[in-house]
Each structure stands twice: as C-alpha cells, then as structure tokens.
Amino acid sequence: MDSQYDIAVIGGGLVGKAAAFAAAQAGFSVVHIAPAAPPDRRTSALMGPSVDLMQKVGLIRDPAALGVPLSQIRIIDATGRLLRAPETLFDAAEFDLEAFGWNFANIRLGEAFDSAGADLATLDIRQTSLAEAQRVGETWHLTLEDGTACAAKLLVGADGKGSKVRKLAGIGVRQHDFKQAALVCDLELERPIGACSVEFHYPNGPFTLVPAGGARANLVWIDTPETLNAARANPDALATALAQKSQRLFGKLVPLTGAHVFPLSSIFVNRAGKDAAVLVGEAAHAFPPIGAQGFNLGLRDVADLLRALDLANRSAYGWAGATADKYAHMRAADLMRTGTFVDTLFRSLLSDHLPAQALRTVGLWTLKTVPPLRRFAIGFGMGRS
Ligand SMILES: Cc1cc2nc3c(=O)[nH]c(=O)nc-3n(C[C@H](O)[C@H](O)[C@H](O)COP(=O)(O)OP(=O)(O)OC[C@H]3O[C@@H](n4cnc5c(N)ncnc54)[C@H](O)[C@@H]3O)c2cc1C
Structure with a gap:
C-alpha cells in the first residue's frame, strides 16, 4: 500500500x-x-512580521546571523516626466522601529x-x-x-x-505577463548605502539597491527584457547602465556576481x-x-x-x-x-x-507630508493593516 x-x-x-x-x-x-x-x-x-513568524515556528534563529537590517527606504522619482514626485524618505525610527525588516539571500x-x-x-x-x-x-x-x-x-x-x-x-x-523583466545581481558600491534601500523610479520600472552588508548591495532592476539581456550579456553595457541608473550617487558600482533575468507576471x-x-x-x-x-x-x-x-x-x-x-x-x-x-x-x-x-505624484506628496498616511502606508507595506 x-x-x-x-x-x-x-x-x-x-x-x-x-x-x-x-x-x-x-x-x-x-x-x-x-x-x-x-x-x-x-x-x-x-518585513518584521515575516521575520517574527520564521523565528516563532523555528525556521530561523537569529536574523542577524543570516541577513542585513533595513532601516530606511528612499524613493527617487527619476522618470523625468512632467509630473514628478518629490524624493521621499521613510525612516524606521520615525515609526518607533529599529528596522522595517531584513534583507536575506x-x-x-x-x-x-x-x-x-x-x-x-x-x-x-x-x-x-x-x-x-x-x-x-x-x-x-x-x-x-x-x-x-x-x-x-x-x-x-x-x-x-x-x-x-x-x-x-x-x-x-x-x-498577466508583463512586458518588463527583472535583473538581479550583487554589487559592491564605492559609497555604501548603509541600511537604506534606495529606489530610483524610471519610466520602464524601478532600479533598486537593497543593503546587503558592508559596501555590498543587491540590485533589482526592472526594465524591458531587451535592455536587461543586453546588459547581462555585455559587462561594459552593464557598467554604463549601473552608473547612469544610480545617477552616480554611490560612486562606482562593481558587479560581484553574474546577472540573472526573471520574467514578470x-x-x-x-x-x-x-x-x-x-x-x-x-x-x-x-x-x-x-x-x-x-x-x-x-x-x-x-x-x-x-x-x-x-x-x-x-x-x-x-x-x-x-x-x-x-x-x-x-x-x-x-x-x-x-x-x-x-x-x-x-x-x-x-x-x-x-x-x-x-x-x-499626489500620493507620494501626501506620503511625504502627512504623518498618519505615512504610518498607514508603512503598516500596509509590512502586512500589518
Ligand atoms: C527579482 C525578484 C525579487 C524579489 N524580491 C522579493 C523581496 O524582496 N521580498 C519578497 O517578499 N518577495 C520577493 N520576490 C518574490 C519571491 O521571490 C517569491 O514570492 C517567492 O520566492 C516565491 O516562492 P515559491 O516557493 O512560492 O515559488 P518558487 O520559488 O517558484 O518555487 C516553486 C517550486 O515548485 C516546484 N515545482 C513546480 N512544479 C512541481 C511539481 N509538479 N512537483 C513538485 N515541485 C514542483 C519548482 O521546481 C519550484 O522549486 C522577488 C521576486 C523576484 C522575481
């Protein structure tokens, strides 16, 4: 049987x-x-509640032994459009938290x-x-x-x-299959981002640097598959794209791993x-x-x-x-x-x-300036509301 x-x-x-x-x-x-x-x-x-759950059921013990804390989120509107949003920064301390969550490989x-x-x-x-x-x-x-x-x-x-x-x-x-894909790879930054996740919003999708400890960051770059595959296939094209997309805010960005592209749906x-x-x-x-x-x-x-x-x-x-x-x-x-x-x-x-x-744009303005909305948005993002 x-x-x-x-x-x-x-x-x-x-x-x-x-x-x-x-x-x-x-x-x-x-x-x-x-x-x-x-x-x-x-x-x-x-986010915090997910990490709490993993600890509670015994999947992980100490998150600090496995990952890197995320204490700030910075959003930069790089669309160059007529209606652009202001730069917005969320800091965990403002919400009486040590960190919003952790970044893990x-x-x-x-x-x-x-x-x-x-x-x-x-x-x-x-x-x-x-x-x-x-x-x-x-x-x-x-x-x-x-x-x-x-x-x-x-x-x-x-x-x-x-x-x-x-x-x-x-x-x-x-x-629904999107026209965009996501490229991921690990980077070393000349000027580290600390515990701050930085999102540049471009017309084809965000370019996000997530803290990975020390001078390292994990890149999640959303764009058309043609652009991403061209960057993946050619180190010079990737280096140029990294410099442009990060607006050179963090100095030179050096890939530490190969790039991988994921379709999005x-x-x-x-x-x-x-x-x-x-x-x-x-x-x-x-x-x-x-x-x-x-x-x-x-x-x-x-x-x-x-x-x-x-x-x-x-x-x-x-x-x-x-x-x-x-x-x-x-x-x-x-x-x-x-x-x-x-x-x-x-x-x-x-x-x-x-x-x-x-x-x-109005949404980001209100998120930047209205504290109760900021609280609500962060609670929602963390799966609390
Ligand atoms: C670029 C990128 C970045 C992301 N970043 C984040 C993030 O920062 N935070 C976050 O919360 N989420 C993030 N996500 C989403 C997250 O990665 C996924 O939600 C998660 O990995 C899904 O896990 P899963 O186990 O459901 O699916 P999968 O990882 O796809 O696993 C499914 C498994 O099922 C197996 N399988 C399929 N068919 C069968 C079968 N017939 N029999 C047995 N096994 C089978 C497959 O082999 C596979 O191993 C990201 C996603 C992408 C693409």
Whole structure:
C-alpha cells in the first residue's frame, strides 16, 4: 500500500519549505515533494512580521546571523516626466522601529530552512516531482515522477506560477505577463548605502539597491527584457547602465556576481483552497517585485495554513476539506488587498497617462507630508493593516 500522510506539500521553493516544516512541526505527518532546483539567486526583503513568524515556528534563529537590517527606504522619482514626485524618505525610527525588516539571500534562507527540518521525524522529503494526483473519497493519491506513489488527506500546492495542484483542484486563475523583466545581481558600491534601500523610479520600472552588508548591495532592476539581456550579456553595457541608473550617487558600482533575468507576471486566484487542496506562495499569487511583497505574502499564507490546521479535528471524516475551505476564507481579503495594491502601483509607475502620473505624484506628496498616511502606508507595506 502507498505510504499515507496527513499532508503532501508540493514544491521545494522557499514557501514550500516553510509550509512543509511548519506543518510537520505542528505534529502533522508531512511528505514534501521537492525536486532539485537550480540555486535561487534572488534576495528577499522580509518585513518584521515575516521575520517574527520564521523565528516563532523555528525556521530561523537569529536574523542577524543570516541577513542585513533595513532601516530606511528612499524613493527617487527619476522618470523625468512632467509630473514628478518629490524624493521621499521613510525612516524606521520615525515609526518607533529599529528596522522595517531584513534583507536575506534566498540561498541562505533555503539552507536555514533545510537544516531546521533535517531532524523532524514527521517530515519525509522526496527529491522528485508530482506527476499526477487524484482525489478518491477523502484521500489524494499521488503519482511521483520517480515512479513511486503516496497518499495524503490535504494537498498543499507550493509549486509556483504554473501550479499543477491549482489545475488539479480546479481553482480559477487570472494571469498577466508583463512586458518588463527583472535583473538581479550583487554589487559592491564605492559609497555604501548603509541600511537604506534606495529606489530610483524610471519610466520602464524601478532600479533598486537593497543593503546587503558592508559596501555590498543587491540590485533589482526592472526594465524591458531587451535592455536587461543586453546588459547581462555585455559587462561594459552593464557598467554604463549601473552608473547612469544610480545617477552616480554611490560612486562606482562593481558587479560581484553574474546577472540573472526573471520574467514578470501577475497571478490572481479566485480562491486559495478547494477540495482538500490549498495554494501557498506563487501558486496562489504573483506580482512584480516592488514593495517587497511576494515572499512576505507567502509567509502569511503559511501563518494562516497553520491557523487553519490548528482548528482541524483530524479524527473527523473530511477534516482536510474543511481545512481547505477555512484557509481559503482566511486568505481571501489579504490576497485581494495586497495583489490589487502591488498591481496598481506597478502599473501607475509605468503609466504614460497624465492622470495616473498625477495620482502617483499626489500620493507620494501626501506620503511625504502627512504623518498618519505615512504610518498607514508603512503598516500596509509590512502586512500589518
Ligand atoms: C527579482 C525578484 C525579487 C524579489 N524580491 C522579493 C523581496 O524582496 N521580498 C519578497 O517578499 N518577495 C520577493 N520576490 C518574490 C519571491 O521571490 C517569491 O514570492 C517567492 O520566492 C516565491 O516562492 P515559491 O516557493 O512560492 O515559488 P518558487 O520559488 O517558484 O518555487 C516553486 C517550486 O515548485 C516546484 N515545482 C513546480 N512544479 C512541481 C511539481 N509538479 N512537483 C513538485 N515541485 C514542483 C519548482 O521546481 C519550484 O522549486 C522577488 C521576486 C523576484 C522575481
């Protein structure tokens, strides 16, 4: 007979690792279907509540041992448009915080999550992919690409934008592929940015330097794929672009790693759980990397999954179906609010229409000058409102 588990988590990205560990730590028997993947060269700016959650469930211990604090956010409108916003600075001290959050290399977070789960008796990790799954009665029967099979009551889809679990559960999705992509690489700066994340807003998308410790910064540059691929392929073109886009404010910017380009899309699901299957991370939501929301939202998925599991009565028939419904209900407002906010913000940054530019400019002026709004915006960005 196939091995039986309470929960099968599909997908070995950071959200899948966090969900599998957290569910196993909560006492559920978990099989984690996590195929080998190339190293994730991105970095994640994670807000205070996300870091608190990772510490609380035991995914990481001391954030200072893994990442770099983010205490300031500086936004520079470099669009050169008729209606430009003023430069805006948010300082954590103004909100009685030591830092808004921390910046981590995804590779280091992944290693920390792996070592946290290494000795958990309730966690069984299989380095293969989900090939097929079928729900019979209250059990999902899974066929894996390595030819083995297993069964679980609750299916957790952490299998990214093209989620197979989403299709299996028949969950509706709206997807939009943007014309922009994102280039990431690590840089050394002649004049360090300290703990301040600096965002230059250009007509094709933001160029953001995120503190990575000492004189280093992580670059997230959004532009057309043609521009980014040309810069990636030619060190001289990259050096010129770095100097221009940073407006030479930080002296010479020297790449420390190769550049990687990621396509950008947005994904909205009509619900995050159905038929004893739930979606977490980019299987449920994706948007461009502005305002550092994606993985933060994925960790909030994990927090709500834990809350829904905490309410589950495992001896009752159909507990997994009830858990998926509860989870979908819990996640609905946050997914709608955050997805709509980031999508609208991104489109307003790129818009050539004067009314949209005017709205954004007025928005940034009010954020610069009205303290309660600044508080609200920071609370929202941190996932608190
Ligand atoms: C340039 C960039 C910068 C970003 N910066 C930030 C930031 O600063 N802060 C922030 O909060 N977010 C950020 N994000 C978003 C964040 O990186 C993502 O939200 C997060 O990494 C998504 O993780 P995930 O585990 O859901 O998906 P993924 O990392 O895509 O993992 C999905 C996994 O599922 C696996 N899979 C697929 N199909 C199957 C199958 N059939 N069986 C088994 N496994 C399968 C894949 O192999 C993959 O490993 C950024 C994104 C980009 C592109």
